[in-house]
Amino acid sequence: ETGVTQTPRHLVMGMTNKKSLKCEQHLGHNAMYWYKQSAKKPLELMFVYNFKEQTENNSVPSRFSPECPNSSHLFLHLHTLQPEDSALYLCASSQDIAGAGEQYFGPGTRLTVT
Amino acid sequence: DQQVKQNSPSLSVQEGRISILNCDYTNSMFDYFLWYKKYPAEGPTFLISISSIKDKNEDGRFTVFLNKSAKHLSLHIVPSQPGDSAVYFCAAEGAQKLVFGQGTRLTINP
Numbered sequence: 741e742t743g744v745t746q747t748p749r750h751l752v753m754g755m756t757n758k759k760s761l762k763c764e765q766h767l768g769h770n771a772m773y774w775y776k777q778s779a780k781k782p783l784e785l786m787f788v789y790n791f792k793e794q795t796e797n798n799s800v801p802s803r804f805s806p807e808c809p810n811s812s813h814l815f816l817h818l819h820t821l822q823p824e825d826s827a828l829y830l831c832a833s834s835q836d837i838a839g840a841g842e843q844y845f846g847p848g849t850r851l852t853v854t
Numbered sequence: 855d856q857q858v859k860q861n862s863p864s865l866s867v868q869e870g871r872i873s874i875l876n877c878d879y880t881n882s883m884f885d886y887f888l889w890y891k892k893y894p895a896e897g898p899t900f901l902i903s904i905s906s907i908k909d910k911n912e913d914g915r916f917t918v919f920l921n922k923s924a925k926h927l928s929l930h931i932v933p934s935q936p937g938d939s940a941v942y943f944c945a946a947e948g949a950q951k952l953v954f955g956q957g958t959r960l961t962i963n964p
Contacts, residue, residue, distance in 0.1 A: 742897060746897075780956065782953075782954040785951060785953075838950060843900070843952065844899075845890075845897030845898045847895065847896050848897055
């Protein structure tokens, strides 16, 4: 247990569906991140939030919409996804973005888009 | 263009021997480097790190070496144990972001 939980662990959705991924951290951290890991590719940073404010959007398509209601919770809202969006989506947190090095990851959500 | 590269997708080592995982980077602005370990169905967990002002950091069986002139770092695990079998990711920090390599799958054989 890293102190970062993600739900659901697995998700299968059609291209016309709308779904949300949830992340919660119990570490008292101020920064939260969404990453995408596709097969045989490096982890790709998607979004960064620091004290609930988005500080980074790494050119992510608008069909991915993040939400950070407070420093402990992070959501990723999904709509009209494409099959190539199938991947492992990882949430992470760190004390703050200045110390971005040591990030704590959740177990990920395995997303399959059909 | 990939700024952090792990050119070996997999590595197999006998139990008790040394495991050496390698990582190369291209951006000289990176100032902090980390290794993460990932088991199946779990997220990556932090293993060890090194600042760019050092060339070596040791923590128990794990040692990370940094060669800034070559833009290369390596992770040494000695002695290797079966529980070390996992995917290892190298990461570099710059501009308050982490950039990850593709990972190397390490298998420790009994």
